[in-house]
Amino acid sequence: MSGNTVAPPHTLSCTYSRAARELGLKRNQFDLAVHLGRIRTVPDEGGGGRRVTRTEIDRLRAAPGFSDALARSVEAVGTTEAAAVMQVPPSRFTRLARLGLVAPVTFYLNRYRAVVWLYLADELRQFAADEGNASLLTGRTPEAMRDRLAAGLDLRARNWRGRHLGFLLRQAEGPWQRAGALAALLDPLQVAEIARDPYERSHLNRFRPGPPTHSAPGSPAAHLVERIMTAADPDEIAWLRSDLAHTLAEARAHHPAPRPTAKSVPPRTAAEPGRTARTERPRSGLLGWLRRGGSA
CATH class of the missing domain: 1.10.10 (Arc Repressor Mutant, subunit A)
Structure with a gap:
């Protein structure tokens, strides 16, 4: 076997659950450490969410006071x-x-x-x-x-939103994802005033993260989380709108939102001279007999 063999990506990284076990953290502690940027993650090339590289796990395990220091930092x-x-x-x-x-x-x-x-x-x-x-x-x-x-x-909800936005922006991989993170903290009507084009708005919504907690859609708990997620103070709204408009401009320049292409309609075939475009079947009955000149 050649010494230049490249290891499969999944052998160089692991899932959140596996990483939490190796770092001696409970799952909620691990999630908070990721949220705060204490543990760096990478996207899964197979589209299965984010993962933690072996290099990152080794870095954390080599830190002084591991693992008590890491657990204490996310208490x-x-x-x-x-x-x-x-x-x-x-x-x-x-x-x-x-x-x-x-x-x-x-x-x-x-x-x-x-x-x-x-x-x-x-x-x-x-x-x-x-x-x-x-x-x-x-x-x-x-x-x-x-x-x-x-x-x-x-200011508790507003300060939490500031922290949460920082987490979303750290996870973003491009201008559309950054725009989606900003849009997640604004009321949809505010977003519609900035992204007026419906195709652009639809594309933006693909990158708009959901709420951090899982509640049944339309439930009272979901509505409460939605209120916490949505900016309420006028100066906070103005700041988010300004950043969203600027980031959307970057996203358009980087990669415009996709639009549907018009389907081509094949042209009608012109009728040949001396022939009608449609051949009628002979009609039966009295009217057909008269048109045939009364012949049998």
Whole structure:
């Protein structure tokens, strides 16, 4: 056998489940590590989703403190645990999260269809250790912040969308995929105002990622996730629209959206001189007998 034999692609990479086992991570920890860019993935050439290369697994396994350090970096906690990490009451932590001072990394819906936000424990420790944040962890909340909270400010969903968009853009492999990632956070009507051409809009929708959680289409849970996915603040919408318009222009220049081609219709064959285009069958009955001159 020749020494230049190329190994099949699937021997150089593995599925998410196999990679999670080799890295000592639970599947939800692995998915979060991919989401955060801690684990790099590549597209499957066979069209079966994304995979993790053996080189990437070896890189992670060679890191100092493997595998505890990797698992610790993706530890996600809810509000009660997060408050304990920062050594503040849960009510104060919730205020800090609503103000956007700490950002959720993911979420899920509990059995009552309430949104449960999760935060990276490592980020919370860093926030609490920063001396500049000491006044936010103890004492009275500044009046300006209290006024914003009283007005209904809640930046948790928006901050999550920012993280999620970063993940989608890292997975994108071209301008159409990047445009689809931006469109995923906009209302379809907003997208239609930018992608006015129906063929272009249809092509864009092919690259528009779905929601991160799996709920039955049309269910209350699906509608709730859709609201979380969709930009709501005017400045956020304006920023996404501007980026989408710019990225769509790049996508058009790179590869225009496909359009249906007109089907060619074969020309009719002209009738030869002295002959009619259609030969009529002799008619029977009285009218046919008269036309034949009354002959038998």
